[in-house]
Amino acid sequence: MIRVGNGFDVHQLVEGRKCIIGGVTIPYEKGLLGHSDADVLLHAISDAILGALGLGDIGKHFPDTAEEYKDADSLVLLKRVWQLATERGYKLGNADSTIIAQKPKMLPYIPQMVEIIASALDAQPDQVNVKATTTEQLGFTGRGEGIAAQSVVCLIRDVLK
Numbered sequence: 001m002i003r004v005g006n007g008f009d010v011h012q013l014v015e016g017r018k019c020i021i022g023g024v025t026i027p028y029e030k031g032l033l034g035h036s037d038a039d040v041l042l043h044a045i046s047d048a049i050l051g052a053l054g055l056g057d058i059g060k061h062f063p064d065t066a067e068e069y070k071d072a073d074s075l076v077l078l079k080r081v082w083q084l085a086t087e088r089g090y091k092l093g094n095a096d097s098t099i100i101a102q103k104p105k106m107l108p109y110i111p112q113m114v115e116i117i118a119s120a121l122d123a124q125p126d127q128v129n130v131k132a133t134t135t136e137q138l139g140f141t142g143r144g145e146g147i148a149a150q151s152v153v154c155l156i157r158d159v160l161k
């Protein structure tokens with residue numbers, strides 16, 4: 001059986017916060033604001049997995065009103081989401097994501113993001129693709145006010161004959 005899910009997330013860029021995307025801390029003058037570490041890419045992937053499983057979204061599983069998720073490491077949250085998939089017998093087919101950011105330049109950090117995400121999802125790096133695009137200075141991403149990410153995942157489970 002194959003199931004597909006999509007995820008989308010946005011976090012505001014502010015001074016005084018780390019810029020953590022795909023589990024990588026990127027040197028930049030601003031960082032992402034959130035209740036957790038605000039890793040916009042890992043949130044989008046988590047939501048895509050939950051979507052494929054029909055299990056809602058990360059806000060439902062990890063409420064931003066709960067003290068236990070304050071400054072949470074989103075890689076830990078992604079691994080907890082992935083456990084929901086594996087305990088239902090799913091493996092990753094592939095995951096494809098796009099980071100939407102005017103700045104900073106993501107390209108140098110993408111191989112490390114791919115390694116981190118693949119490892120969290122018990123997958124090989126060639127099952128995980130991460131892309132980046134600007135919005136040509138248009139909109140909130142183009143003005144550098146925030147960063148968005150969108151993801152699609154395909155989960156695969158053997159069906160007993």
Ligand SMILES: Nc1ccn([C@@H]2O[C@H](COP(=O)(O)O)[C@@H](O)[C@H]2O)c(=O)n1
Pocket residue numbers: 100101102103104105106107108131132133134135136
């Ligand atoms: N934050 C970003 C945005 C883009 N890239 C890379 O640059 C290429 C060109 O971007 P356009 O928005 O002008 O199409 C894009 O394909 C990415 O490879 C990036 O590294 N970081």
Ligand SMILES: C[C@@]1(CO)OP(=O)(O)OP(=O)(O)OC[C@H]1O
Pocket residue numbers: 009010033034035036037038039043058059060062063064065069070071072
């Ligand atoms: C991850 C959680 C939980 O700490 O908080 P945020 O970092 O604010 O992220 P968001 O994508 O707005 O929502 C999911 C949350 O419940």
